[in-house]
Amino acid sequence: MSETIGFIGLGHLGLPMATNLLNAGYSLLVYNRTASKAESLVAQGAHLASRPVDAVTSGGIVASIVWDDAALESVVMSDGFLEHLGPGGIHLSMSTVLPETSKKLAAIHAHHDCAYVEAPIFGRPEAAVARNLWIPFAGPQQAKERVRPLLQAMGGQGIFDFGEEVGAATLVKLVGNFLIVSAGYSLREALSMLVSSKRQHNRWSHPYPLHVFCAIS
Secondary structure, three states: OOOEEEEEOOOOOHHHHHHHHHHOOOEEEEEOOOHHHHHHHHHOOOEEOOOHHHHOOOOOEEEEOOOOHHHHHHHHOOOOHHHHHOOOOEEEEOOOOOHHHHHHHHHHHHHOOOEEEEOOOEOOHHHHHOOOEEEEEEOOHHHHHHHHHHHHHHOEEEEEEOOOOOOHHHHHHHHHHHHHHHHHHHHHHHHHHHHHOOOOOHHHHOOHHHHHHHHHO
């Protein structure tokens, strides 16, 4: 791949996703607050940036997956980040944040003539390694078309377009998280009822509850 991609955030999800990009042939500029987390990527040919802006190429693509709203805003508002990204640049934000945060940051990017695409991730680190991630995304159409191959290379087995209105994909992610947590609590309560019932014998060891949870999660 000829284009160099910036990648910010090398946590439990970010590291395997960045590794997938390297394995797909992309050149990477990587940044993480704890620089040692980038060692395995540097050993494979990635270049380590000392600041977020150093992971940005003018008019290019920079992906980020950081802990929360505050961390994401800190990256975006860091010295020179938006100015260097500039016209034609795309920030692919894969953090799970509030829709209001996404909308605010999209407006700030637009003011600098660059695009903000939100693409929060459904999937655990092992799913990233296995390339079994599910990704809703939203943002300007041309920018989405440009980043879709990256999302596939990162491990997206399912990529779902929720239009150009930023905030839609993050809302889908938050609702999905709520449903997953609710299903987990419901299963726990159901199993607790079974355990406490007077009909405790071998048939309650059947894997049926696990199959139900897997089907809905």
